[in-house]
Amino acid sequence: xxxxxxxxxxxxxxxxxxxxxxxxxxxxxxxxxxxxxxxxxxxxxxxxxxxxxxxxxxxxxxxxxxxxxxxxxxxxxxxxxxxxxxxxxxxxxxxxxxxxxxxxxxxxxxxxxxxxxxxxxxxxxxxxxxxxxxxxxxxxxxxxxxxxxxxxxxxxxxxxxxxxxxxxxxxxxxxxxxxxxxxxxxxxxxxxxxxxxxxxxx
Numbered sequence: 001x002x003x004x005x006x007x008x009x010x011x012x013x014x015x016x017x018x019x020x021x022x023x024x025x026x027x028x029x030x031x032x033x034x035x036x037x038x039x040x041x042x043x044x045x046x047x048x049x050x051x052x053x054x055x056x057x058x059x060x061x062x063x064x065x066x067x068x069x070x071x072x073x074x075x076x077x078x079x080x081x082x083x084x085x086x087x088x089x090x091x092x093x094x095x096x097x098x099x100x101x102x103x104x105x106x107x108x109x110x111x112x113x114x115x116x117x118x119x120x121x122x123x124x125x126x127x128x129x130x131x132x133x134x135x136x137x138x139x140x141x142x143x144x145x146x147x148x149x150x151x152x153x154x155x156x157x158x159x160x161x162x163x164x165x166x167x168x169x170x171x172x173x174x175x176x177x178x179x180x181x182x183x184x185x186x187x188x189x190x191x192x193x194x195x196x197x198x199x200x201x202x
Contacts (some may be wrong), residue, residue, distance in 0.1 A: 011130040018065040024114040067113040068171035140189040146183035152176035
């Protein structure tokens with residue numbers, strides 16, 4: 001059997017990616033090359049060795065990509081406390097109802113995880129972080145913008161954040177702080193302003 005030396009190499013990720021499990025890792029490494037670390041689910045909470053490894057590899061930045069359920073949110077929050085905020089790129093998969101093929105039943109939240117959302121979604125999220133692509137710039141939206149747009153500091157802010165998350169295929173239930181981090185990666189300030197106007201009928 002001969003090996004085809006002309007196979008196109010996989011795009012290489014410029015930053016390490018942290019995911020929850022080995023199937024998530026396999027899904028990403030089927031499309032990209034690079035460093036992908038698993039948290040072993042909630043195992044990261046008690047693994048000092050894994051925590052130290054994540055701190056070590058986050059020197060130039062790190063991507064956090066967990067499931068969009070409650071467990072994924074807990075793991076994401078924990079990881080965010082391990083690494084300086086300016087080193088973290090928070091990526092989110094959309095909330096898609098369904099069941100992974102390998103599982104007999106749906107998860108508690110009934111949502112697809114990183115492994116199950118499909119290659120197109122993962123490519124869309126991670127391609128901007130591959131070699132040859134300009135790394136996504138930080139900034140744009142500020143905490144003041146969140147307040148003036150009604151996304152924080154009011155009784156209706158939570159429901160407006162959820163509505164905006166649905167428009168941008170982000171998980172609902174995000175705090176103002178978490179949403180701000182996500183918006184500065186997945187959208188432009190102008191688009192956010194236009195979507196808020198649409199949602200509030202301004």
